[in-house]
Amino acid sequence: MSLVSFRFFALTGVAVLVYYLLPLKYRWTAILASSLFFYYSLGSSALIPVICISVFSYIMGLVIEKSDESRKRKTLISIAVIVLLSILALVKLSGHFSTLSQYIIVPTGISYFSLSIIAYLLDVYWKKEKAERSPLRFLTFVLYFPKILQGPISRHKLLGEQLKEGKRFDWEQLCFGMQLVLWGLFKKIVIADRLSIAVSNVYSQLDTYREHGVVLAAAMIFSALQLYMDFSGYTDMAVGISQMFGIELEQNFNHPFFAESAAGFWQRWHMTLSGWFKDYLFLPVSRTEAVKKLSKKAGNRFGAAARKKTMMICSTAVVWIATGLWHGTGINYIVWGIYWGSLMIISQLAEGLFTKMKTALSIKEEAALWKLFRMFRTFLIFVFGKMISAQENMKNVAIILKSLFTKLHPGDVKMIAGLGMYGYDFAIVALGLILVLIVSVIQEKGVCIREQTAKWYAVPRWLFYCLAVTVILLIGLYGKGYDTSTFAYQFF
Amino acid sequence: MSEKIKKLIKAIAGAVFIAAVCAGIWYGLRVLLTDDTGSYTRVTLHEFYSQDNIDVLFLGASHCYRGIAPEITDEKLGLNTFNMGSSYQRIDTTYLLMKEAVELYDIDHIYVELSYNVAKKHAEFESDLTDTYIVTDYMKPSLRKAAYLLERSGDGDYANSFLVARRNWKKIFEPGYIKELAEKKQSDAYKNYEYPDNDEERYAGKGYVESDVEIPEGSFKNRPDEQTIKLEEIDPEWDKTVLDMIKFCEKHKVALTFFSTPLTSFRLLCYDNYDDFIDKVNGLIKESGSSTVEYLDFSLMKEEYWPDTSTLFKDNRHLNAKGAELFSSIFADYINGRLTYDELFHKDIREKFASMEPGFYGTEYRENADDTYYDCRLVINREEETKSFVTFISDEGEEIILKEFSSGTEFRIPMDLHGACVIGVGTSENDVQTYTTYY
Incomplete structure (x- = not known):
């Protein structure tokens, strides 16, 4: 299940509805159920290793907290961190060894939740926070579905507490959350996925473009912008979905x-x-x-x-x-x-x-x-x-560097138009980037746009929202023929 | 009124307002971006929803909407009949239309056209929803339609299924297209649901599309893609839907008959084992336990009712206006009991061809592996009793004998040859009929 899919939004909608229907104390169970469902839909086989890692970490947290002896505590935290880092290293290294990769199940989001868990255990070790008492709530913290794919790398102190206490329904938070999801979606499917067409076109045919430094320079800039729009778009969606539950997640950008x-x-x-x-x-x-x-x-x-x-x-x-x-x-x-x-x-x-x-x-x-x-x-x-x-290897980096310094022909600018993006794609990306820039400048000045629009009269405000949804649904690259199923930082 | 109720009313009003605004925007975009000025189903469904009542309904794919003329069936049956066929209508779309019709009208009898060609492509078209959209786009909004679209849509299809304008979003950057389309949609013909006729075919009302194209005898040419009926290629979902339809009609006390429009002898001979499909449908009816549902395969019609000629067809599967007129008349005669099953039909395809005179219908050809010539086969009924010759007259006037007058049906045409191919078929040299086809 992709984050940019009807199914995901349906899951989120159902999760939010059930969350607020449950008694305050048990609201986190709605998130646990949806997180398990979401993770299962990403690949059923990865669920068992994640549950095992969670159980191990949960027990280690409790044991470290209980232990009074300094040396024992140190040994325990060392074991826990070494085990978690070893699993992470094994997963990361398995890609280099085909025989090894056959036997390794790569749990999605392991790079993110491993760091979150290590932070939790170290905080418990340093007595900065108390160990989680409920194993299921701990699993909810690990698998929390809005952030499992690529963060933010949440601290248990912030997320765990909010899951435990449950959040009361707040219409404003729900609306703000939906707006942020929409904004993230705009960055991802309107801008990032368009830029990615040109970027993958160039980087997958480096031999073709090695004589055209201008095209490579354009691809480098597009790639940087794409990554920002993609990653910050995902984060906006993750933070926005959390806000719909009334949960505050760390900002990543x-x-x-x-x-x-x-x-x-x-x-x-x-x-x-x-x-x-x-x-x-x-x-x-x-x-x-x-x-x-x-x-x-x-x-x-x-x-x-x-x-x-x-x-x-x-x-x-x-x-x-x-x-x-x-x-x-x-x-x-x-x-x-x-x-x-x-x-x-x-x-x-x-x-x-x-x-x-x-x-x-x-x-x-x-x-x-x-x-x-x-x-x-x-x-x-x-x-x-x-x-x-x-780049896949340093040889490609060298090719690009050489082209940048020796093959910069201004006439090649025309070639940028032939990288798979149509004229209207360039126009959409340019307008989109200008919009993001304007919003960023306003936000940088400390103005919260969502709070400002919330002050508008209801009719123009909702007309604006309807129009925004329409524009995204109309011109976004999603559905058949487009690959929106993955995010740039998903595989780190 | 308490604060809570006031808030609730406000929220509901807000939701209705948002839904109305969104629906309005998307409807406007659909008008601007979607060119449906050449859609038969737009006109057909408009007529479908405008009927006072439908007594007899025909459902199916293009064989249906090109094969049954409601003007004739109305007159012969004295009832209001309607042809709700659409291109490549999948069996589940047929089922959806069946439910829609039964809810709207007091229908006596539904005739569902089954075609091996569409049945075989059921699974293949799972991911291509064009055949579905050409119907659902013009159906009235309902939960049934929404449920069907949800079921048909894959993860990447939801926007296209529910937001029609999304399919043509790129056109928003083509002002010329939008202007031209707006002009077309402003025409009285469009507004009055009149189909723009072309030189070859026209919309003749109540779903029927008639064509003037006529296939000369012996001129069929075909790549042998479908030499045999492969029942294992039919999706089990197709079988299930056929059984569901039977149950549905029994539940709603609507008589149900399955039928297939006549295929050309050329097509039937190419299939080689068409009887297997007939047996499959009859087997499904038997499996359902129904004693009232029957299957009429009009390819089994006897020659005294249905002459063995390609001139009744617009291509090797679809009837032309002449064919549809005759077929509709025969169908109506069968419905009102003027013809019995045994009078009208042969037992099976084997019996049918055995009863017919030897005949030549066309040529099957395929590219040779090294792309230098076509491997050809003459499609002949009772080929063991016939002899044939093939002579090629090139564009330059050169005459090349490709096959001497002899038994056997196979010959080769070099790919670089262009011109007329004269084929002679007969039982003896004194009894040869010639056909000319062009390469």
């Missing part, structure tokens, strides 16, 4: 293309993943004895600043290699991780130099043009990174 630096970008892009790596990898790594020792040595030799920077470099390097591996175990993902990690480290190390350069060039930090330049630069950094991760 905060207009990342307004970021002015690589670090700033990752504070706005896939925020729950960045947050997870910060809380559960960056900080613990920076507190390890080895890093402390190394930082101390650097501090003694080069001063206090060097100590801080050494700690940052070590933790950043570990986090970005891990981030690359989380996305995939191919060499391109490792290179992608190194690429981002290096950018973070260089920007930290050269911070002083950049400040001096800005002063010398009399650049005002608040100048709009400077900000725009920084945003554009960050966008290009992302575009390049996306190109690396989108």
Whole structure:
């Protein structure tokens, strides 16, 4: 069952209806039932491993909480984390070994729910939260259907509590949720799926386009925009569906293309993943004895600043290699991780130099043009990174790089029109992107559009909603002849 | 009035308003984007819903709407008959129309056309809903229709099934198309549900479409795609629906008869084992336990009623106006009892051809593996008693003998030859009839 399907929306509708019909205390059971049904529809064989992982994690949570002895607690959490990471690694690596992949069932969403579970167990270990008492509620947290495919990587502290307490019916929340689902659907089936036609056309025929750097550059930009529209569209749908249940889910995006630096970008892009790596990898790594020792040595030799920077470099390097591996175990993902990690480290190390350069060039930090330049630069950094991760191997990356620098013929611009998108597709994408940009600018200023439209008179407001639904249903790419069944981040 | 009730009324009014607005928008889009100016079923269903009552209803695929002229059956039976056939009408669409008709009218008798060709494609057309849409698009809104569309639609079809304009969404970017369509839809003919006739065929009322096309004797040409009836290719769902129809009609006290329109002798001979299909339908009726339902396969008609000529057909499966006129008349005579089963029909196809004179109907051909010539076979009744010759006269006037006058039916035509193929068939050299066909 795809998220962009009649069946999925019917399931959601029924789940919401049953949810509010049940007594407050038992409302989460409606979500559990729909999550089990949804997961089963994705592939029945994967349900058993997920249930096993959930049972194991549930028991470990309780045992860790009960245990008073520090050493025992440490052993238990280590076992739990190692087991969960080993399963994740096994699943991720199985793709490289055909004999292994025959025997491995890949549970959908394992990359996401594994991190959620590890976060939960570590929080229990650090006594930041209490262990879940109900095994079925814990399973609901793991399988929660709006987010199972590609996040957000929810924390049990937020989602588990809301599932437990149940939510009262709130008409405004229901409407807001539906609007967000609609907005996500617009991004996905009106914009992203159109861009994906051109992107897959170019990347699947690299040999044909290797002589046309302009086409490859266009594909790189389309690919970056497609990923954002696809992934943020999914997140909007996941958050929107949750809102229909009255449940608040973590935000995953905060207009990342307004970021002015690589670090700033990752504070706005896939925020729950960045947050997870910060809380559960960056900080613990920076507190390890080895890093402390190394930082101390650097501090003694080069001063206090060097100590801080050494700690940052070590933790950043570990986090970005891990981030690359989380996305995939191919060499391109490792290179992608190194690429981002290096950018973070260089920007930290050269911070002083950049400040001096800005002063010398009399650049005002608040100048709009400077900000725009920084945003554009960050966008290009992302575009390049996306190109690396989108290729099957590094040979293709090299082909694209070579073409970009040696085969840029302005006359090839015409070829972009022949990438499978028709004239009206380009027009729809352009208008769609302008709309997303306008909405983002307004939201960036702190204005909530949904709250603003809610203030309109009922008739024009509902006419607007009807028109919006019609436009999406009319021009969206879905149904026969289109593949909307998958999302870009679904297979990480 | 309590606050709660006020709120509820407001919510219901809101929902009705939204539904009305959405329906209005989508209806407007359908008018703008969907070209149904050439649809027979739009006109047929409009007429179907406009009847005072229907006494006798004919349902089925194109063989039905091209084969039964209600003007004739009305006159001969003294009843109001209606032909609700539609192109490639699947058996489940037939069943849907049957239910719709029984609810709307006090029907005495329903005649359901069964064709091996449509039955065989039942599963094949599972994912192609064109045949369904050409009916459902013009049916009145109802829960029955919605349920049927839900059942027929796969996951990717729901929008196309329920939002008709979605099927043509790309046309929204073609102002020329929209303008032209709007003009067509503004015409009185469209508004009055008059079908725009063409040179070859016209809508003749109550669902019947008549064609002037006539097939000259012996000129059928066909690739041998369907040499034998393969019953195993018929979807079990088809069988089930036939049985469901029997039960439904028994429950609603409506007489039911299954029938097949006559096929050309060429088609029947190509099938080789057409009797198997007849046996299958009779077997299903037997399985249902019904003693009133019967199956009439008009391909079994005796030559004294149905002459063995291709000139009654527009192609090898469909009747032309002349054929439909004769067939409707015979059908009506059978319905009102002027003809009995034994008078009208042979026992089976074997008996039928055995009773007929030797005859030549056309040629089956297929491309040879190396694409250099066609392997051809003359389709002849009682081929063991006949001899034939084939001479090719190329466009340049060159005469090439492809087959000497002899027994046997097979010959070859080089693919690069273009011209007239003269075929002579007879029992002896003094009794040869010639047919000319072009390649």
